Amino acid sequence: MSSGEYRSRRPKKQQGNQKKGVKPVTRTIALTDSDAKWKIEGVNWSEQLLKVRVESEKKAKKGLNLPDFRELSLNYVFLFSKIMNQSVTRRFGSESHESVWGSLPLINKLTLSAKAASWTKKMLNMATTATPKPNLRDFKKATSKWMVEACDDDDDELLVFGDLLHRSVPRLLSATISETVEDTFVYNTVSDMLNVVFGEDQKLLHEWVNKKLPDTEANITMKPDFVAATKPAKRTVYLFSVEIKPSRRTSDDDICEDRVKLGNQMKTMMQTLESFHIENAQTIGLLIQGYDCTLYLMDNVYKPIYRMIEMYSFSLPKTIEEISVLEHAVECLLSCKAVVERNANEVEKHFTFE
Structure with a gap:
């Protein structure tokens, strides 16, 4: 299958608008001794996931409506979510889901300076309790001051946050954005x-x-x-x-x-x-x-x-x-x-x- 190819998840009777050139998958990659195998507590999850893909392929050939984790698996992409019902691991039960989820890599969470929370609290107080009620100019003066403060602290992450506060004020005050x-x-x-x-x-x-x-x-x-x-x-x-x-x-x-x-x-x-x-x-x-x-x-x-x-x-x-x-x-x-x-x-x- 090509790197960008995917199938429509709609049943066959609704596939009239399917993009030209997207063809059903007709092959499955088998693991070899040279492949890295993902094992957790003796369970070969590489093989388990490839079995999910085989099941998905059979369902796709029957024109069944596929959930996103199955449709992704057709392209050897396997979806993992902490919520089991949204994850490919829902196929294997809660115990296996927890085991797999606990083995996955995480991204270290960045934490902004305490000033970020202080600024949002001040902005909220200005909007809800200040008398007289501040206007856009008042909010912009406050956020501009905070951006200078972040620059003086040489805190690039805090500056990003301050900049977004500064830019968000007009929209948040009007709250009339079309969805x-x-x-x-x-x-x-x-x-x-x-x-x-x-x-x-x-x-x-x-x-x-x-x-x-x-x-x-x-x-x-x-x-x-x-x-x-x-x-x-x-x-x-x-x-x-x-x-x-x-x-x-x-x-x-x-x-x-x-x-x-x-x-x-x-x-x-x-x-x-x-x-x-x-x-x-x-x-x-x-x-x-x-x-x-x-x-x-x-x-x-x-x-x-x-x-x-x-x-x-x-x-x-x-x-x-x-x-x-x-x-x-x-x-x-x-x-x-x-x-x-x-x-x-x-x-x-x-x-x-x-």
Whole structure:
């Protein structure tokens, strides 16, 4: 199967709009003695997961409606979530699920300075208890002061948080953002967050793309909504991918389709990293469904198993009264950004010593 290919999860009778050139999977990779095998307490989970894929292939050939973990498995991508019903391990029961989840890699969680919580508390007090009621200018003066404070402290992470507070104030005060028009939602709610965290880092490139990722077949469409990349020499290497749905009030099929799409994009990026022989290479994906966000990490430590692991979930504030959730959101994003930067540095080394 091609690196970017995936099947529609819809039953056969609804597949009239299936993309041309996407063909059913007809082969299964068997493990050999040279393959790394993922074993936990004597159980060969590499083989167990490949069996899940065989089951999924049989269901797909019958035209059955596949949950996202099965559809992803067709492309050797295996979804792991702490919530068993959302994880490929739900197939094996709670005890096995806990055993597998406990063995998965984690990303060290970054913690912002205590000033971040202090600033959000002050902003909340200004919005809810201050008399006379402050206007936009008052909020902007406060957030500008905090950004200078972060600069004086030489705290880059705190500066990112302060910048996002500064940019979020107008939207949060009006709280009139549409959740039905994707472009409007992205521009007003998501773009500042991604641009500040990833786009203002001089080590990384970023694009609002909706274009085909490189290294995928011409007849397969992989169009992330946002990507971050590095570009040593003349080659662009994508490391972070985002899929966005403007509202939670959408069908389960649409949400699962975006998760499958994101997983296959992450695999495409992983295969590019693997071509540089980077040790412990990882890619990051972000799924945004309305104001709810989930970050995923992918690795390929055990061939041919691509593990798509749910790392963090966070929410975006809808109103000024919800501003406190922004601290956790920024911590999650910056924690995963560290993985993106690490892999960018490894790619750069490859070109340095080539």
